[in-house]
Structures are given as structure tokens and as C-alpha cells.
Amino acid sequence: MSHPINEANEKSPYGELTREEFYKKHQILHQESFILNKKNMKIFTQSWRPDSTDSQPKGIVAMVHGYSSESSWLNELTAVAIAKTGFLVCALDLQGHGYSDGLPGHIPNIQYVVSDCIKFFDSVKANNPKLPAFLYGESLGGAISILICLKQGYAWDGLILSGAMCGISAKFKPMWPLEKLLPLAALFAPAWKVVVSKPVSSRSYKEEWKRRLVANNPNRRKSGKPPAATALEFLRVCEYIRMHCHDLEVPFLMVHGEDDFVCDFRSASFVHESASSKDKKLKVFPGMWHMLIGETKENVELVFGTILSWLGDHAAKAKTKTLITN
Structure with missing residues (x-):
């Protein structure tokens, strides 16, 4: 497996190719669209699948990106890596991110975002009812994916979590006493970016050129540090996951x-350790940082080799189970 990030440079995820040439090289069909959510906001969605009519996809992989990120740029490289192994991959831009409506980085209530994801992913599954379905979440997207599974776990055949926001590092939390004052700040100035923390990208992507690639994204929302209401919501989400992960x-x-x-x-x-799942695996990679796509080429291959192997095995298991049931 060779992850497409290895073809990128600091200016473009597609290297010296255009986006269209990149998809053609990797034999991927790509589609984009918008949906309207319950608040009448336009939410950007897209999908990737192998450009082949010879066989049906192995399954669906629904991707959820992290905070201050989007479904395009670096994330679409992982989508292409997964699609090349035979999966239909779908993703959306969260509210306030990428091409979707919303104030940059403003997520005062995570349930609205969870509802957007469920609406779009359910529509993809409805159009492909015979395919096993998996969630893939990075960072904040990992927390959102957990919340989705807690709501409708029966609807998913598996979950992949990369650097999931199950808890925020003490080194990254707002400085004391600001954390204690967040409820007041969120109430009276929800969009006020009062949260004092170190820049995320500088401690997320180990390779410097990949940090520059992230910064060169022309569609990147300048969300910067989380607004008070968003920061408070993230702390609440982590506590909720801690209290309910046994389910x-x-x-x-x-x-x-x-x-x-x-x-x-x-x-x-x-x-x-707390989850009730009988089929669960945690792989902690020594020396690696938050965004695993930001590691060296060798480490990227190690991480995504692990992910794709697990995904392929569980798609085959789900298919076998379906055949036995029918």
C-alpha cells in the first residue's frame, strides 16, 4: 500500500498533477454535492469510488474530519487510499468548515453536526443497501463517530478512530483559570476566541512540509483557536464519551x-478498555503525533497498512455474515 500523501508536495496534495489528473491516475470516480440540513444550512458532501464496473464495492466508509480541517485536501488523500482498495468512500464538511455554511470553527452544539452526518451517511447507505458500512473519524471526527455509533450502533459494521478526541490533553486545554470560566464566556460571548492554547497544526503534523501543505489550502477556514462555546462543547463531548463509552x-x-x-x-x-464491544483493538504508535498522516513515509505506511488490513478483514466478515443470514 502506498498512501497518496507520498505523491504530494507542500503546495498541493496532488503533487504536480491537477485534481482531475490525480483522480484519473488513481482510477477514482469522484462526485460532489450539497445537502440542506434541519437548519437550512448548505452542507458540502463528496464521494470517491473505484472507476470500475467489474465488481461491486466491498463496502461503504463514511469519513468524518477533524476540527479546522475539511473533507478535501489532505483528507481526500486518505479517502482515495481507501477507495483504491475497493470501497465507496463518502464524507462531508462539518458546519463552519470547508465549503459548508456556518461561522468558521463555531460548533456550540455537537448534536447538530451529528445529525448532519447521520442524514448524509444514511442516504448513501440507502442507495447501497447490500454493502457493509464503516465509520472513519479523525480527531474531533473520531468523537463525532463515537456519538453516531452510540445513537445508531446497529447500523454500522465497524468503526475506525484515528487520534480520536476521547479526551483533550492537559497540555492543550485552556490555561487555568480560563477553563473554569468557559461556561460564562460561552454564555455571554460564544464566538469570542478567548481560549488560550498553542497552535494545533504545529503540534499535529510532525513533518514540516506537511504543515505548509495544510497552510496552503486555499479553502481553509481561518478558524484558529476554538471560540469559547466550541471549546466548552468539546469538553462536554469528552465527558459524555467517558460516561457512555461502555455502551x-x-x-x-x-x-x-x-x-x-x-x-x-x-x-x-x-x-x-471500557467499551462493551467484543471485537476491539487499540494500536498506540510510539513517537507519533496527533495527525498520523503527518508522519514520515514509513510511519504513514505502517499506520494506514494497519487500518486498511482491519477494514478489509471486517468487510469480508460482514459479507460472510450477511450470506449466512440470508
């Missing part, structure tokens, strides 16, 4: 960097 029954794989500065791997370990 997680879906098969899952967690991959996490041991040196993750943003989301401490110990919180992921707690979720792994």
Missing part, C-alpha cells in the same frame, strides 16, 4: 500516536 458495542479499531499533544492516548485507552 459502545460496534467492532472498532483505534490508532493513536503515543506523543499526541492534542488528544492524549490515555483517553483513547480508557474508551478501549
Whole structure:
């Protein structure tokens, strides 16, 4: 497996190719659209699948990106990597991110975002009812994916969590006493970016050129540090996951960097140990940071080799189970 990030440069995820040439090279069909959510906001969605009529996809992989990210740029490279192994991959831009409506980085209530994801992913599954379906979440997207599974775990055949926000590192939390004052700040000035923390990207992507690639995204929302209401909501989400992760029954794989500065791997370990799932695996990679795509080429291949192997095995298991049931 060779992840497409290895073809990128600091100016473009497609290297020297255009986006269209990139998809053609990797034999991927790509589609984009918008949906309207319950608040009448336009939410950007897209999908990737192998450009082949010879066989049906192995399954659906629904991707949820992290905070201050989007479904395009670096995330679409992982989508292409997964699609090349035979899966239909779908993703959306969360409210306030990418091409979707909303104030940059403003997520005062995570349930609205969860509802957007469920609406879009359910529509993809409805159009492909015979395919096993998996969730893939990075960072904040990992927390959202857990919340989705807690709501409708029966609807998913597996869950992959990369650097999931199961708990925010003490090194990254707002400085005391600001954390204690967040409820007041969120109430009276929800969009006020009062949260004092170190820049996320500087401690998320280990390779410098990949940090520059992230910064060169022309569609990147300048959300910067989380607004007060968003920061408070993230703390609430982490506490909710901690209190309810024992209800997680879906098969899952967690991959996490041991040196993750943003989301401490110990919180992921707690979720792994507490979950009721009989099919669960946690892989902590020594020396790796928050965004695993930001590692060296060798480490990227190691991480995503683990992910794709797990995904292929569980798609085959789900298919076998379906055949036996029918």
C-alpha cells in the first residue's frame, strides 16, 4: 500500500498533477454535492469510488474530519487510499468548515453536526443497501463517530478512530483559570476566541512540509483557536464519551500516536478498555503525533497498512455474515 500523501508536495496534495489528473491516475470516480440540513444550512458532501464496473464495492466508509480541517485536501488523500482498495468512500464538511455554511470553527452544539452526518451517511447507505458500512473519524471526527455509533450502533459494521478526541490533553486545554470560566464566556460571548492554547497544526503534523501543505489550502477556514462555546462543547463531548463509552458495542479499531499533544492516548485507552464491544483493538504508535498522516513515509505506511488490513478483514466478515443470514 502506498498512501497518496507520498505523491504530494507542500503546495498541493496532488503533487504536480491537477485534481482531475490525480483522480484519473488513481482510477477514482469522484462526485460532489450539497445537502440542506434541519437548519437550512448548505452542507458540502463528496464521494470517491473505484472507476470500475467489474465488481461491486466491498463496502461503504463514511469519513468524518477533524476540527479546522475539511473533507478535501489532505483528507481526500486518505479517502482515495481507501477507495483504491475497493470501497465507496463518502464524507462531508462539518458546519463552519470547508465549503459548508456556518461561522468558521463555531460548533456550540455537537448534536447538530451529528445529525448532519447521520442524514448524509444514511442516504448513501440507502442507495447501497447490500454493502457493509464503516465509520472513519479523525480527531474531533473520531468523537463525532463515537456519538453516531452510540445513537445508531446497529447500523454500522465497524468503526475506525484515528487520534480520536476521547479526551483533550492537559497540555492543550485552556490555561487555568480560563477553563473554569468557559461556561460564562460561552454564555455571554460564544464566538469570542478567548481560549488560550498553542497552535494545533504545529503540534499535529510532525513533518514540516506537511504543515505548509495544510497552510496552503486555499479553502481553509481561518478558524484558529476554538471560540469559547466550541471549546466548552468539546469538553462536554469528552465527558459524555467517558460516561457512555461502555455502551459502545460496534467492532472498532483505534490508532493513536503515543506523543499526541492534542488528544492524549490515555483517553483513547480508557474508551478501549471500557467499551462493551467484543471485537476491539487499540494500536498506540510510539513517537507519533496527533495527525498520523503527518508522519514520515514509513510511519504513514505502517499506520494506514494497519487500518486498511482491519477494514478489509471486517468487510469480508460482514459479507460472510450477511450470506449466512440470508
